[in-house]
Amino acid sequence: xxxxxxxxxxxxLSALVEDLRQARIQVIGPARVSDGAVxxxxxxxxxxxxxxxxxxxxxKEWFLPVTEPLFRYRKEGPRVLxxxxxxxxxxxxxxxxxxxxxxxxxxxxxxxxxxxxxxxWFARREATVVISQACPGGDRSCFCTAVGLTPDSAAxxxxxxxxxxxxxxxxxxxxxxxxxxxxxxxxxQPANGNHVQxxxxxPPQPLRADPERIRAWIExxxxxxxxxxxxxxxxxxxxxxxxCPTCHCFDIVDEPENxxxxxxxxxxxxxxxxxxxxxxxxxxPREDQCGRCRQxxxxxxxxxxxxxxxxxxxxxxxxxxxxxxxxxxxEILSRIDQWAAGPGGAGT
Amino acid sequence: xxxxxxxxxxxxxxxxxxxxTRTLRLRFLDEEVARNFRFRAGQFGEYSVFGEGECTFCxxxxxxxxxxxxxSFKTVGKVTTAxxxxxxxxxxxxxxxxxxxxxxxxxxxxxxxxxxGGIGLAPVRCVIWNVLDERPKYRDVTIIHGARxxxxxxxxxxxxxxxxxxxxxxxxxxxPGGETPDWKGEVGFVPAIxxxxxxxxxxxxxxxxxxxxxxxYTLPVLEKLGFPPDRIYTxxxxxxxxxxGKCGRCNIGPVYVCKDGPVFTAAELARxxxxx
Numbered sequence: 001x002x003x004x005x006x007x008x009x010x011x012x013l014s015a016l017v018e019d020l021r022q023a024r025i026q027v028i029g030p031a032r033v034s035d036g037a038v039x040x041x042x043x044x045x046x047x048x049x050x051x052x053x054x055x056x057x058x059x060k061e062w063f064l065p066v067t068e069p070l071f072r073y074r075k076e077g078p079r080v081l082x083x084x085x086x087x088x089x090x091x092x093x094x095x096x097x098x099x100x101x102x103x104x105x106x107x108x109x110x111x112x113x114x115x116x117x118x119x120x121w122f123a124r125r126e127a128t129v130v131i132s133q134a135c136p137g138g139d140r141s142c143f144c145t146a147v148g149l150t151p152d153s154a155a156x157x158x159x160x161x162x163x164x165x166x167x168x169x170x171x172x173x174x175x176x177x178x179x180x181x182x183x184x185x186x187x188x189q190p191a192n193g194n195h196v197q198x199x200x201x202x203p204p205q206p207l208r209a210d211p212e213r214i215r216a217w218i219e220x221x222x223x224x225x226x227x228x229x230x231x232x233x234x235x236x237x238x239x240x241x242x243x244c245p246t247c248h249c250f251d252i253v254d255e256p257e258n259x260x261x262x263x264x265x266x267x268x269x270x271x272x273x274x275x276x277x278x279x280x281x282x283x284x285p286r287e288d289q290c291g292r293c294r295q296x297x298x299x300x301x302x303x304x305x306x307x308x309x310x311x312x313x314x315x316x317x318x319x320x321x322x323x324x325x326x327x328x329x330x331e332i333l334s335r336i337d338q339w340a341a342g343p344g345g346a347g348t
Numbered sequence: 349x350x351x352x353x354x355x356x357x358x359x360x361x362x363x364x365x366x367x368x369t370r371t372l373r374l375r376f377l378d379e380e381v382a383r384n385f386r387f388r389a390g391q392f393g394e395y396s397v398f399g400e401g402e403c404t405f406c407x408x409x410x411x412x413x414x415x416x417x418x419x420s421f422k423t424v425g426k427v428t429t430a431x432x433x434x435x436x437x438x439x440x441x442x443x444x445x446x447x448x449x450x451x452x453x454x455x456x457x458x459x460x461x462x463x464x465g466g467i468g469l470a471p472v473r474c475v476i477w478n479v480l481d482e483r484p485k486y487r488d489v490t491i492i493h494g495a496r497x498x499x500x501x502x503x504x505x506x507x508x509x510x511x512x513x514x515x516x517x518x519x520x521x522x523x524p525g526g527e528t529p530d531w532k533g534e535v536g537f538v539p540a541i542x543x544x545x546x547x548x549x550x551x552x553x554x555x556x557x558x559x560x561x562x563x564x565y566t567l568p569v570l571e572k573l574g575f576p577p578d579r580i581y582t583x584x585x586x587x588x589x590x591x592x593g594k595c596g597r598c599n600i601g602p603v604y605v606c607k608d609g610p611v612f613t614a615a616e617l618a619r620x621x622x623x624x
Contacts, residue, residue, distance in 0.1 A: 070352040073398040078438040080356060080398050084349055115607070116592040119350040222601065222621040249596035252352065252589045256399040264352070264396075269595070276597050277587050280424040283560070285586065285600070285624045295599075303602050 005191045006181060009167035014046055016187040020093060021045075028062055029095040030055045043095070051096035051133045052163070058245035058318065059094065059101035063124045064108075069263035070120070070252070076260070087123035093180070097132040100144050100316035102156035104245035105130065110308040111248065120266075129180045132157035133168070141317030143207040143330050149314055207330045209337035211301065211311050217340035218302040227294040230332060233325040234289050238270030240296070240319035240327070246312045247296075249276070271295045297332060351592060354396055354441030355381050359434050360416060365502040366495075369467055370432055371408065371420040374442060386445075387411050389452060389475045390583055390611045393444025394591050395419055397430040404588040406610070407445060408470040410477035417442065420470040420502065446591040447610045450475050450555060450581055459488040461547040463566060465538050465558025466495050469502050471583045471610075472557050476510070483515060490517040490547045494538040494562070497526030519545050539565040542573075549574030556582045556614075560624075567614050577615035584610050584624060600624045 008016070020027050021044050031041040031048040037056045043049060072083040094102075105125065112118040135144075135151035144150060154160045158177030161168040169191065172178045181188060241247035251269040256262035269276060272292050278284040286292050304312035313329075320328040357374035364370055376382035387407055396402040403425075409418035423432045434440060452475070460479060464472040479486050491510055495501045501520060511518040521534035521541045534541050538558065547554075554575050556566055563582060570580055586598035586605045598605040601621040603612075617624075 070350060075398060078435070080439040080441075082353065082356060082398075082441075084353060087350075111594055114593060116351045116594070118594060219602075222623075248594070250589065250594075252402055252595070254396075254399050254401045259399075262399055264398075264402075266352070269589075269597075271596065279585075279587055280422075280428070291623060298601070299596070299599075303599060306602050 006170040006188045007167055007191050008188050012187040016184055026092040027095055052136050054098050057243050059097055060245050067265050067267045069265050072263045074261040089123040089127040092128045094130045097130050099132050099135055099153045100314040101245045102130050102132045103149050103153055103314045105156040107246055108248055129158050131159040134162045141320040142205045144315035145205050146207040146209045147311050147313050147315045209333045213340040214336050215302045215305050217336050228290045231290040231293040234293050236272045236289050238272040239322045241270035243318040243322045245314055354443040356439050357442045359436050359438050366500050369422045369502055371418055373416050373418045375416045388449030389478045390449035391445035391447050393442050396441035400430040401427045403427040406471035408474050410474050412478050412481035422467050450611050455553045456485045459552040461490045461554045463492045463556045465562040468558035469493055492519045492541055494521040496523045498522055498528045498531055538562050539569045542569045554580045578613045580614035
């Protein structure tokens, strides 16, 4: 239950978005795109805004773009001039992030910040205020409650909003959220108890699984025939990774604009393709789809937790909804969990 | 400067090792970087030709020789082809050093056996020169190098130099059929030559690098000679992009070659899934 909350009305929100626009602060939120789907898009007003509908793709691309230049180069004979790029730190506000997308951000902070600091990632993180709207309840692919989150989790959010009929009840989650609220306080009003309480969070999703037990099973079943079984239906398209809020694997390639200049870019990549790990010699440590499917599940539910103490997954369910052959991560986790819990399972 | 932006280096020297393998000596353009750059034997870096891309190689020169770095590479793909075409004076990029290193401090006072197949001599050569430049710290030094043919032996001038040193036992071998009429070295595969050389295992360390098949058949020979798996070191080179634990592709099970490696003991490798 929210306490000490603040309210914002539909009119207040419209005025806030207009003020942000005037202040040249980018507003990003779920909005209808031309094919009718919802995506996180830049918004100048609330006309296409669709809070409460999970965008087709995650929020990830606003922090780790599909493609981005790391620096530019220019060749002058044998010499090369390297042009450093300014950090991408333009101020932004995400309005209506899904909690399962916001939760991915602190998860990825861990890998982006250990030892070497990924400046483009953190420049965007620091320049962005994330306002999430509690999820009204998902579909049968959702499983955030099986990975330690809930539909109204505040992880990764600076402010968490819940609709309350005529507007939204606002809860401050971070100092950055508090500062935002202070700066734009003229659009908010204190809750005085007369307002309708927000709806109770939706019931937990069907998947019941224990991430610790799953991890123990995976760590001891590298050669299990199950990996072969799940790989048989995989096309290796990588769609799961593209829509995933936590898949962050990337490629680094040079893209010349002409023979003398261009940029070195970072592009999204996926462990589901053969080229991902193929050596120059032709040798490939993951030579078939079995190894690649195993890698994805391993990375999310065993390797990442072993290093960073949490699963690389927020239970958003997009991979299951996207897969052209119906690969369903909830089914995979459910089966592993049952084996792990059963006699002889790694979790016992 | 973000972590993906390389330092600029200039090609100072090109040495053709074999018909398809070349060594480049690279000097940092920035004087301060050149002065302060330090690394440990076994570490790697990302080498790049602007407009072509990056490639991962070990640093093949020794940390005891400062002011420059060297890399040796086989011309196989886009970047290595572009690197082969660079002239002396041309500029390219380097970022590093990354990864762990051979624990030479642990090996002081011991015997060291270097075993390398083909271009696998590159990372081993870095350690060899490190040891030879600090020769009094170590006892017996044995080097076993094999290649497919006489032409494929890398670092030929250095092999000659090592062979002439009284404080180095050098064995060179070529695969059967790879010998020339005037070849004076061994003929046979590396594991067989290791067996023949029979380095003593007592107070000894082995550093092994080469194609997977060579390593696979050499480890049992070493173990039979009495080398415990935690005294046998090798270095892995998986496909990498970032080199710093973020891009997500070089792991073998839970271990990231770029961060936890590239140097591993045979004991460590035995605990990993067979996916390398």
